[in-house]
Amino acid sequence: MQLTHSDDTAARRLAGQRFTAQLLADQPAASAVEVAERLLAVQGQDARGARLAVRARTRGLTAADVDRALTTDRLLLITWLNRGTLHLIRTEDYWWLHRLTARPQLQTSVMRMLGQAGVGAVEADKAVADIETSLVSSGPQTRMQLRDTIASTRVRTEGNIPLHLIALASLRGIAVRGPMVGAQHAYVHVRDWLGTPPAEPDHDAALAWLARRYLAGHGPAADRDLAKWAGIPLGQARRGLTEIAHELRDRPDGLAELAAARQDGTGMPAPRLLGSFDPVLLGWASRDPILGEHQTIVTVNGLFRPFVLVDGRAAGTWRHAGGQISVDRFDDYTDEVEAALAAEASDVQRFLGSAQLDESEQDEQA
DSSP states (O other), X not given: OOOOHHHHHHHHHHHHHHHHHTTSSSSOBSSHHHHHHHHSOEEOSSHXXXXXXXXXXXXXXXXXXXXXXXXXXXXXXXXXXXXXXXXXXXGGGHHHHHHHHSOHHHXXXXXXXXXXXXOXXXXXXXXXXXXXXXXXHHOSBOHHHHHHHHHHTTOOOSTTHHHHHHHHHHHTTSEEEEEEETTEEEEEEHHHHHOSOOOOOOHHHXXXXXXXXXXXXHOSBOHHHHHHHHTOOHHHHHHHHHHTXXXXXXXXXXXXXXXXXXXXXXXXXXXXXXXXXXXXXXXXXXXXXXXXXXXXXXEETTEEOOEEEEXXXXXXXXXXXXXXXXXXXXXXXXXXXXXXXHHHHHHHHHXXXXXXXXXXXXXXXX
16 A cells, blocks of 8 residues: 555654654763663663664763663663563663563573473572572672583583573572673672662552653554563553553554653654664564565564664664674665764764673573
8 A cells, every 4th residue: 555645744753753752863862871761671682782772872972881880880780671681771670670571471481491401490490599699699790600600500501501590580580780890791689789679569550650661762652562562461551551641642643652752853863873682673563664675684583783774764784893884785875874874883983992792692582
């Protein structure tokens, strides 16, 4: 079916509103913490990608600023949430999000993978207990240090078994990824790192909080968008939106939008180099508006490649290797776009600087 001019105008306006909510258009954030506050959770199993998500939404920061917020200031952390995937979040949002999205079904999924790898429930429980003891007694532990702890209990450690056991400990509220130790992101005991958890809120109040925070960084959106992004049942997503119905603006398309959301400054972002697993591809049920016919190029076997965003659409992929950035274009670029992307490439290199990230942790997903 061919879109009319009015359909195309409405689609571009919706895209512009979402780019503004995502901090990719209009005013950038002032810090990594502000990015996490707006987006609530940034997919984080790719260490460089999570940091590049911050770069694209701020000005003048460096990867070291993100690491400082993780390590010295303890304002950010990474743990398994939402769809059973690692996410970068504000420390103060941990208890709410963990209670809402680290559901028992995720633990069941991890236990199933462990069983398929030959690790039974009794062994898994023992390994998790030993992980907790190690974190309490020794403080921050890298993935390899925890692997050695698991091995000392005579639990198998080949393949992704240690990763799944750490994920299980995280889903049970025992461990999170806190400070950087050299090039690696170390795990810490939740209560040692965050202190005593607050009282658990009323469930409907928590769902209202989730819906409100989600729309701040992703609205306008549908109930199915929230359910998919958070990894919660559709009924719970609808309950959360119902709880904040009085805070929403009426829209002819039926999408949910906070009444307080800005209506101006909702144009397309300038050309950008966005990193792996950028949140702009993960916040809604459909990626068609951005990726279109290029979905199988940007997303491959569950991995999301770094991509070029031009006029609100994917216009190529890019990679950073050997200190250089190279772009694979889907089409020819104008001179203006080429100049903008050259400036972006320089800024990516400035942002990363001498940061050394352990690329072996990029596949950390339960």
